Amino acid sequence: MMGRSASRPTAMARFALALVTVLVGAEAAALAIERRADHVPLLWYDEATQLKVGQMAERGQTSTVVVGTSMAWQGLLPQVLAGDDGYNAGLAGGVPTVTERWLADEVVLSLRPRQVVWGLSALDFSDVYGDAGLEIYQQAPATRTGVLAGADRELRRFSAIFRQRAALRNPSLLLGSAEEDAAKRLTDAEQFLGPSGERRDFRTILSAERALEVQARITPFVADRDDVAAVVRAVEALQADGIEVVFVELPVPPRFLELYERGPAQHDQTSSLLVAMADELGVPLISSDGTYGDDDFVDYTHLTEDAALRFSTEVAAALAALP
Amino acid sequence: MTSRMGVQVAVATAAALVAGACSGADAGGYERADKILSSAGVETPAVGESSDIEELDGGAVECSVEVREDEYGMTFEVCVADDPAPAAEIEVEVAGAQQIRPVTRAERSPETDVLPAQRFDELVSALPEGPAAVAMADVGLALQSMDNSCGESPEAWAGSIPALNEVLLAAVSPVTELSDYRDTPDARELARSLIERVALQTGCERPAVRAGPVGGIGLSGLLATASSLTAAAEPLYQALWGSDKSPYFYHPDELVHRRWMQAEGQVDVVVVGTSQALLGIEPDLLAEQLGLRVGNVALPGAVAEVQQYWLPEVMVAASPDTVLWGFGPLDLVSACRPDGRADEFRRLAILKNDLLAPFSWADDAAPLARLLGENADSPHDTTPTGVTALTRFRQPLGDAFEFANADPVELSASLERFRAPFERSDFCADRLVLVGQIIAELEADGRRVVMFGMPLAPELAATYDGGAAALQALVDEAATNVFEPAGAEYLGMMNSIEAAGGGFWYDVVHPTRSGGAELSAEVAAALLLLDES
Numbered sequence: 082m083m084g085r086s087a088s089r090p091t092a093m094a095r096f097a098l099a100l101v102t103v104l105v106g107a108e109a110a111a112l113a114i115e116r117r118a119d120h121v122p123l124l125w126y127d128e129a130t131q132l133k134v135g136q137m138a139e140r141g142q143t144s145t146v147v148v149g150t151s152m153a154w155q156g157l158l159p160q161v162l163a164g165d166d167g168y169n170a171g172l173a174g175g176v177p178t179v180t181e182r183w184l185a186d187e188v189v190l191s192l193r194p195r196q197v198v199w200g201l202s203a204l205d206f207s208d209v210y211g212d213a214g215l216e217i218y219q220q221a222p223a224t225r226t227g228v229l230a231g232a233d234r235e236l237r238r239f240s241a242i243f244r245q246r247a248a249l250r251n252p253s254l255l256l257g258s259a260e261e262d263a264a265k266r267l268t269d270a271e272q273f274l275g276p277s278g279e280r281r282d283f284r285t286i287l288s289a290e291r292a293l294e295v296q297a298r299i300t301p302f303v304a305d306r307d308d309v310a311a312v313v314r315a316v317e318a319l320q321a322d323g324i325e326v327v328f329v330e331l332p333v334p335p336r337f338l339e340l341y342e343r344g345p346a347q348h349d350q351t352s353s354l355l356v357a358m359a360d361e362l363g364v365p366l367i368s369s370d371g372t373y374g375d376d377d378f379v380d381y382t383h384l385t386e387d388a389a390l391r392f393s394t395e396v397a398a399a400l401a402a403l404p
Numbered sequence: 405m406t407s408r409m410g411v412q413v414a415v416a417t418a419a420a421l422v423a424g425a426c427s428g429a430d431a432g433g434y435e436r437a438d439k440i441l442s443s444a445g446v447e448t449p450a451v452g453e454s455s456d457i458e459e460l461d462g463g464a465v466e467c468s469v470e471v472r473e474d475e476y477g478m479t480f481e482v483c484v485a486d487d488p489a490p491a492a493e494i495e496v497e498v499a500g501a502q503q504i505r506p507v508t509r510a511e512r513s514p515e516t517d518v519l520p521a522q523r524f525d526e527l528v529s530a531l532p533e534g535p536a537a538v539a540m541a542d543v544g545l546a547l548q549s550m551d552n553s554c555g556e557s558p559e560a561w562a563g564s565i566p567a568l569n570e571v572l573l574a575a576v577s578p579v580t581e582l583s584d585y586r587d588t589p590d591a592r593e594l595a596r597s598l599i600e601r602v603a604l605q606t607g608c609e610r611p612a613v614r615a616g617p618v619g620g621i622g623l624s625g626l627l628a629t630a631s632s633l634t635a636a637a638e639p640l641y642q643a644l645w646g647s648d649k650s651p652y653f654y655h656p657d658e659l660v661h662r663r664w665m666q667a668e669g670q671v672d673v674v675v676v677g678t679s680q681a682l683l684g685i686e687p688d689l690l691a692e693q694l695g696l697r698v699g700n701v702a703l704p705g706a707v708a709e710v711q712q713y714w715l716p717e718v719m720v721a722a723s724p725d726t727v728l729w730g731f732g733p734l735d736l737v738s739a740c741r742p743d744g745r746a747d748e749f750r751r752l753a754i755l756k757n758d759l760l761a762p763f764s765w766a767d768d769a770a771p772l773a774r775l776l777g778e779n780a781d782s783p784h785d786t787t788p789t790g791v792t793a794l795t796r797f798r799q800p801l802g803d804a805f806e807f808a809n810a811d812p813v814e815l816s817a818s819l820e821r822f823r824a825p826f827e828r829s830d831f832c833a834d835r836l837v838l839v840g841q842i843i844a845e846l847e848a849d850g851r852r853v854v855m856f857g858m859p860l861a862p863e864l865a866a867t868y869d870g871g872a873a874a875l876q877a878l879v880d881e882a883a884t885n886v887f888e889p890a891g892a893e894y895l896g897m898m899n900s901i902e903a904a905g906g907g908f909w910y911d912v913v914h915p916t917r918s919g920g921a922e923l924s925a926e927v928a929a930a931l932l933l934l935d936e937s
Contacts, residue, residue: 208448266828288817303447306437313433313440350446357444361436 124223126179126214128270130172133278134223137191143168146194147278148184150175152331153200155280156384161393162400168192169278174214176205177311184315186224189322197319198400199312202331203351204382208305210298286380287336295381296340302347304354316362327403328366329396330355332373337381367399524597527590539575540594546571547601565602572598654703654710654749661701665721672696674724676711679704680858681730683914686924693928699724707735708838709746713753715842719849727851728927729892731839732858733875734913736882737868738825740832810907810916818911819863826867831878840886847891854934855887856895856927864912895930897923 125131137143145163147153147170154171161167170188172179184197204210218224273282316326330352338345352368359366369392377388384392441448528544531537546568553564665671673696675685682702691698701718703710715727846853857879865872876896883894908919915923 269824284820286817286820288814288821304441304444306434306441306448309440310433310437313436317433350444353444354440354446357440361440361443 122222123266124221126183126218126221126224127173128266129274129280130183132267132270132274133170133172134187134191136274136276136278137168137170137187140168140192143192143194145196145198146170146188146192147198147200148172148175148180148188149200149331150202150204151280152202152204152382152384153329154278155282156331156389156392157198157200157329157396158279158389158393159277160279161390162198162397163196167277168194169275169280171200171278171280172214174211174217176211176214176305177308177315178211178215179218181311181315182218182224185318189319189324194324196325196327198327198329198396200329200331201312201351201355202333202382203299203302203348206304206308206351206354207299208303209300211305211308280383281386282383283379283386291380292336292340295337299340300342302341302343302350304350309354309358312358313362316364320362326362326364327400328355328359328364330366330368332369332377332384332392333382334373334375334378336375336378340381365403367396369395522597523593524601527594527597530590536575539571542571543568543575543598547598550602568602654706654714654745658703658714661699661703661718662721665699665701665718668697668699668722670723671699672724673698673726673728674718674722675700675702675728675730676706676715676718677702677730677858678706678735680732680734680913683910684730684858684920684923685728685927686920689921689924690928693925694931702730705745706749707739707745708835708842710749712838712842713746713749715846717753719846719851725852727846727853728931729853729855730858731855731879731882733826733860733865733868733879734822734858735839736832736836736878737830737875738822738832740825740830740835811910814911815861815863815909818913819861819867822864822912823867826864829869836882836886839882840890843887843890843892853890853892854895854931855883855892856930857883857897859897859923861909861912893934895927895934897926897930 123131125134144166145159146168147157147159147162149157149171151171151173154169154173154175157169157171159167159169170183170192172183175183180199188194273280275281319326333348335345338348341347355366355368358364373384373388373392377385377391379385524547525544528537528540531540546564550564550568673690673694675681675687675690675698679702682700682704685700685702687698687700690696699722701714701722703714706714711729718724843853843855857876860872860875862872865875868875870877880896883896887894908915908922910916910919
């Protein structure tokens with residue numbers, strides 16, 4: 082009995098020592114990753130978002146800001162809409178439930194815009210699309226909410242273990258590829274990100290898989306009440322801050338319309354929804370007349386470089402004509 | 405091409421101003437959202453608000469709401485017209501967001517020893533004599549016509565649905581005097597039978613081959629019409645078509661595989677994996693060379709996260725002695741971030757159980773047998789069905805794959821799609837751990853597990869740091885550190901395929917049909933060598 086009793090503190094001390102050793106070792110490994118790789122852990126929704134946060138912090142106040150999904154991100158050139166005083170804060174998969182938070186968390190605080198131009202399309206309101214994006218946004222370290230998220234952000238300030246947690250979890254990152262991996266992801270994002278936040282990915286992708294992927298996002302096509310409510314809340318908040326909101330109905334190619342379960346006419350629902358939304362919220366709506374053809378798009382949703390310029394020019398003229 | 409931009413400035417109406425002033429009472433924005441949706445007249449997921457039903461019923465009428473429960477335990481609200489109107493003018497509205505709760509044994513219908521889909525003819529014959537019976541008999545003929553084209557021509561099959569709807573619309577129109585029949589148990593059963601008969605293709609004359617695209621065939625109109633018979637069709641539809649892929653099934657090929665396993669019973673070898681294994685292994689060729697009964701139950705996109713749910717079902721249905729799992733660099737490098745496909749598989753499995761629970765035949769040892777049809781033949785009797793099913797799945801887009809020949813365009817395009825994780829040297833460590841656990845469980849269950857390294861096209865392998873050799877080393881390392889310690893054997897196939905001539909690859913990850921035959925022969929030879937040693 083005596084022996085066992087006497088050995089307990091010793092065992093506890095050994096355990097504590099081992100724990101400290103492990104923690105110190107992990108901290109040292111994490112610091113080594115940071116020093117060696119200039120490794121920037123992903124804290125935001127995706128790499129492009131992380132870059133945009135930096136761009137926006139550098140810009141400061143900007144008069145006109147575009148938001149929306151990658152369709153708006155690629156199709157609306159801020160320099161055409163507002164010269165140097167414009168920025169495109171669109172996000173890949175930035176459906177209203179995501180954009181609502183993105184606006185409140187970062188865009189409005191960083192850019193203090195006078196006008197928000199919100200590019201919208203069927204994908205923004207399709208019930209079967211967008212949940213994954215919102216989940217990623219809600220789980221990203223910089224935008225998680227709750228007590229644990231706050232604690233995590235605090236811990237990241239002073240501990241490399243927490244900053245490099247993802248890297249520590251993945252053995253391949255510890256084996257020398259961390260810097261290449263992080264740099265590659267950021268390089269990919271930088272490659273397609275313009276100086277005013279616009280998207281410049283003009284690679285042609287017209288494969289059957291891509292068509293299936295897009296079709297799955299609008300099949301069955303029914304409106305997501307959560308997304309409509311998110312637009313309502315976001316617009317109410319912007320208007321309360323004295324920020325003007327303008328909706329832009331984004332064009333889609335005929336090949337997109339053919340993907341609807343019940344044919345191209347189903348797309349009319351999106352137009353009707355936007356009209357009703359603009360009317361209810363007292364927001365101007367700029368609509369394309371639908372004459373953009375397949376050749377104006379690099380895939381099923383994104384405009385070509387020339388078509389984006391043309392569309393932005395037309396939207397700029399319409400914005401200028403607003404009362 | 406020029407574009408005219410129409411600018412509509414929505415002037416803040418009095419209603420908008422009032423709503424805005426009252427926004428504090430609508431903190432979630434849902435009141436205004438509902439007003440917008442209602443004003444736009446668009447479809448929302450809320451049950452009973454589909455535009456089809458509104459069109460069919462001719463708009464809302466003054467009514468009293470009654471809460472009812474059908475024979476399957478589903479509660480729903482029916483808006484019964486205060487002033488009885490012709491049947492087609494009664495608006496049917498079902499409680500939104502209804503969860504289908506488990507049904508107790510006492511609640512089960514005594515008349516459910518067969519699927520509703522299989523009772524269609526019986527229910528039609530029980531209709532009272534008159535125009536409705538005649539018209540509904542025409543519906544039966546239209547269904548027979550669909551049964552004939554099932555598995556033969558997906559386009560003809562899917563294209564015949566609108567025609568079926570036309571016939572059905574005539575059958576339920578006011579002139580057929582169905583008002584007394586509406587919402588009777590038989591009417592509900594008939595509507596349910598019709599929807600399930602079409603959706604599950606139980607009358608298909610070639611049940612082992614998919615009739616056509618299960619998803620996206622536009623059954624909404626048919627459902628709306630059937631809804632004039634019963635309110636119960638709507639929640640059924642919600643449950644059936646909740647997935648954007650297919651009702652009940654993770655992928656159409658799952659239905660094909662289940663039918664095959666039901667028909668074949670216990671087999672010697674099953675091939676599992678993703679579409680790489682599905683297109684890469686011809687079970688008939690393997691069976692011939694090994695002298696064993698072999699089936700390929702690989703599923704597109706079914707990485708280990710999906711296999712953890714699919715394999716137990718395969719073990720029950722096919723009880724194979726050997727599991728041959730195609731697992732290569734694509735599994736170790738690509739799609740490491742979970743994208744919900746495993747959750748989707750599990751959700752649909754739960755959905756199947758929930759839907760089958762109300763039926764007494766769910767007490768059978770294999771309740772899915774009813775669902776799959778009673779005369780299922782082996783899908784391998786006529787064509788390599790894995791390829792056929794996948795090809796048919798693609799066809800509705802008019803952009804069908806032709807896996808028979810190598811396609812330089814697809815090779816190039818697929819390289820762009822797949823290269824990113826290879827260039828980043830991604831590594832799915834969590835997936836590898838899961839593979840080890842699955843292998844250990846299969847081994848503990850008395851199965852022999854043989855992993856074979858699915859190859860990649862050289863173009864894709866070259867994008868990885870260190871190229872094909874580094875990828876080979878990666879898979880070899882996985883074999884040494886995970887597969888073999890867990891009890892599996894390993895066949896490295898990458899080197900032998902690298903030496904293969906042109907025409908092997910359709911794209912950078914899928915072989916052509918001849919490539920699949922070549923790989924199958926290689927795997928068979930390697931298996932025989934393994935057994936000899």
